[in-house]
Amino acid sequence: DIQMTQSPSSLSASVGERVTISCRASQTINRYLNWYQQKPGQAPKFLIYSASSLQSGVPSRFSGSGSGTDFTLTITSLQPEDFATYYCQQSYSTTYTFGQGTKLEIK
C-alpha cells in the first residue's frame, strides 16, 4: 500500500492566520491527491482533487499544491468554521489510502 504521512498531527492557530498542512506519499502519486475536512460528528467534506483543483463551493481561501510525493494544503485567513481535522488521500492506486489526519485547533 502507498503510505500517506501528514504533518503536523495537530496545529494551533488563530482566526485570520495562514496555515499549511503537509502530506507526503511513500511513492510517487503524480497529482492523484485529494483533501478532505472533517468536523466532530460530521461526515468528511471534500475540498480539493488532483492536488490543486478546488471542489465547487469550497472557499477560495483553501488551496492545494504539489505533485509526485509532496503536497500541501494551505488555508489563508483562517475562519472559525475552518477548525477541523484535515485528511489527504491518494487515488493513484486502486487501494486508496488516507493520511492520519491533522487536527487544526483554535489558539
Add this chain to the structure above:
Amino acid sequence: QLQLQESGPGLVKTSETLSLTCTVSGGSISSSSYSWGWIRLPPGKGLEWIGRIYSSGSTYYNPSLMGRVTISVDTSRNQFSLNLSSASAADTALYYCARLGYSRDGVDFYYYMDVWGKGTTVIVSS
C-alpha cells in the same frame, strides 16, 4: 441534492457478519459517471478505505480485507451494501458510504469521494 444514508445493526457479535446498507436518494445509483464506496474510521485511528462498486457490479476491495469483504449493489432499490464476515473487535468503527466521482484530464482519471453519508457506528463485541 444527492444524499446517502447508512443503516444497519449498531452491535455485531464477534465472528458474525457485519452488514450495512447505504441508501442513495436524490440521484440514481445506476449513473455510469459514478461508483460507490465504503470507508471506515476506527476509534483513535485514521480513515480506512474498504472498497468500491460500480453499478455494473464490478468491485475493488482493500487487500487487507480481502476474503472477508463483499460489496453489492441493488439498483432497483438504489442501494449498495457492505458485508464483512468473521467480524472482530478490530472492525469496530464509524462506517461511511460515499459516492466516487472523477475528473478527467486526457487519459488521467482523478477519482475522489465527493458525497458522503453521515456515518453509522458499529461495535463488534462478544
